[in-house]
Amino acid sequence: MTARAAPHDYEYLSEGKVIPHGIYDIQANKGYISIGNSAETADFAVDNLLWWWTEHGIHLYPDAKNILLLCDAGGANSYRHPIFKDRLIALCEQIGLSIIVSHYPPIPPNGILLNTDSFAMFIWL
Numbered sequence: 001m002t003a004r005a006a007p008h009d010y011e012y013l014s015e016g017k018v019i020p021h022g023i024y025d026i027q028a029n030k031g032y033i034s035i036g037n038s039a040e041t042a043d044f045a046v047d048n049l050l051w052w053w054t055e056h057g058i059h060l061y062p063d064a065k066n067i068l069l070l071c072d073a074g075g076a077n078s079y080r081h082p083i084f085k086d087r088l089i090a091l092c093e094q095i096g097l098s099i100i101v102s103h104y105p106p107i108p109p110n111g112i113l114l115n116t117d118s119f120a121m122f123i124w125l
Helices: 042-060 083-093
Strands: 020-026 030-036 067-070 099-105
Touching: 020 042, 030 042, 042 067, 042 083, 083 099
Parallel strands: 067 099
Antiparallel strands: 020 030
């Protein structure tokens, strides 16, 4: 089935909206996408992580003691938002794991990363 999509987001052309949120498991080399219909919030991001853990992570990594999250610097999982941190603390208590969060440095609007001396490693612990 083929669907036509506008190249830009114009609310007057839509009947609703979808908000994607993804998790990529480097160790398993698999991506998981959740689709919401309201807004990208800290609750949505943490709910997506809980869904991934209960449906996939706990079975793939039954001996895990920690989860390392590598997050971008914007949106619902921003380092600036205390709500995201509060929701992660509640998630840690719920699933019994420690969660380590590392944020990528912000990328300027021109898309050029200014700090070229740093690199990121993706590891699920």
